Amino acid sequence: MKKTVFLGTAAAATLLSGMVMAQEGSTLAQVKERDELNCGVNTGLVGFAAPDANGNWTGFDVAFCRALAAAVLGDANKVRFVPTTGQTRFTALSSGEVDVLARNSTWTYSRDTDLALDFVGVNYYDGQGFMVNRELGVTSAKELDGATICIQTGTTTELNLADYFRANNMNYTPVNIDSNAEGEQQYMAGACDAYTTDASGLAATRAAFADPENHIILPEIISKEPLGPAVRHGDSNWGDIARWTLNALIAAEEYGITSRNIEELVRSSTNPEVQRLLGATDDLGAMMGLDAEWARRAILAGGNYGEIFAANIGEQTPIGLARGLNAQWTQGGLLYAPPFR
């Protein structure tokens, strides 16, 4: 008897050590089984991702998550928002804590390759800028020699800042902060002369100030910051779903499909591309494991790209961003969705 117990223990130990954590299945299957989309967002950047007074997440990045949840799960509210800092976001994605990361993250070469992420497109073309207090009398970033600058650690802006000051032979003292809220506090207390992050982030931060008119965003944009949602490397199907959900939102604006006229267009549109996109003809959804009406639900969730932009960060909102580079290609911007066929 004793012998078998020991042999059994030894065998169990060997077996145990031979086992590896069950290999992850496809993200789509996981999300469907969970019936909830885990979406990594900013810890709080008004206009992009921030909880409102009732605890409901709203914003430009949040709207993408909702559209994706609507496309996959059929309900724009089946999203769990996971707030991530600049430091934790990519770990959260690669460890599987979130299914998709929509947290104004810059698409760069090393993140795409070395960090093993897949950026599925660009939802906002941005660039890094500086904000200073009007009292400082600074009108150009070139005048910031010797300044103390607040910067969020773990971001591409940290590297751009170092490069920019080096290239212009200027000195600065960085104040490394962890989140936008902390940066806001340091900047308002005068602990730094300038605050630097993506220009959209500056506008969003300034909009939350009590006295936005006393702060100016300097004209220099020192980098390209194509911001976009990202998924894990290795699950191409899930990447496709995220990519084409974003493209569907962009294409919808191009073809004039809005959340208001969509039901009517499904019935009456004669444009073959619109019919394909909305699933009236051809079953495009089946090609990536969804039903025919996925794009219809995605667009209904928060409207097309233009509607989302206008509702969250557009000129009618306190953040007041112009479309600029983020206009459709037909309007002189960079947004260009590949054809749906």
Next chain:
Amino acid sequence: MMTDVSASADPPFRLSMLVNDRRYRSLTFQVIVFILVMAGLWWLIDNTVRNLALMGKSFNFGFLFQRAGYDIPQTPIPYTSDDTHLRAAAVGLLNTLIVSILGCIAATVLGVIVGVARLSRNWLFARLMTIFVEIFRNMPLLLWILIIYAIFTEILPPPNAYRGENPAASMILFDHVALTNRYTSIPTLAMTHDPGSLDLGARVTFNWATIAFVVALVGGWFLRRVLLSHAQSVQDRTGERPLTWWRSLAVMVLPSLFLIWYFGLHLKAPTLQGFNFTGGLNVSNGLVALWLALTLYTAAFIAEIVRAGILAVSRGQSEAAFALGLRPNRTMSLVILPQALRVIIPPLISQYLNLTKNSSLAIAVGYMDLRGTLGGTTLNQTGRELEAIVLMMLTYLVLSLIISAAMNVFNARVKLKER
């Protein structure tokens, strides 16, 4: 009559004896536990390797030799964004050491004072110290760091306030020190005859003047010991102790005074230029807040250790010393303290280790220590979480072991020698 005694005394070995026989049982269980631990460890490592492979990541430290690309506010050794991640980590480690050493010294001094004061016969004084101890050791350290940092940021004036004909703020200590909401700007030492620097390679340099001062101080200290042992031998021989204080003072102070005159050492006050004070040494508020918080927090624990150590020496000891006619301070240094240190030092080691490890909370106030560089920006920019964390764990482990070893040596020297 012949009987085979060996057979009955040593029965043939059976497997069940591994459990039932006391001679083998402990060995059996040790082997089993060892196998289980090894298997568990192997499972963890294997799991990690496979999952890394699944994510398309490898485990290597090549990233340490890539260009870091980011700047660090406080650099004890020269560092630019063109340097490698390895050098950034070294800068972070030095920053960790700076705040840890400063913290250990200040916490010990404050802790001893508070610990002794808590035993004071002055009721009010002793109660005030009790309040100090209870407040600081019963609130999370992170809160203290943030509170102190916030106080600095919100209350002190920005450098701008020092500008103009009628500035809103003025420098203190004869216009030598400026307190701002970013840093405390203190004067640096400047020399009229700079002897140049010793190059240690890797752009680490030591000024010859610094080396000269260290040599002068250490040499002075040794000379003083020689003087004292000479005085002791004279006393032993003749019963007369020669006056030593002025000679001690001379060997300790005169060489340094000479060096100050020789190098033309003087203070150079910071001045406001552009956005910030330059010319002085700008000690960031992050460092000061972290240092203060670590000091106050750890001092509260050290105070209790010191109090316990003193109380552990029975009253009879001091009464006996008084009866022999020893003055109170001699009683303290010759009778109480040597016995109290035996109790104090081992837990003190733990406090030093705690302080060093707690310094990794620096990230909360933007002080770029090892956690901020290697475990923060480097980790983020390269995406090498596992490597960076492993490296950081090893570094803190080695650091702690060194502190522990050094303190154990010290402990062995001061503990009571029982013969």
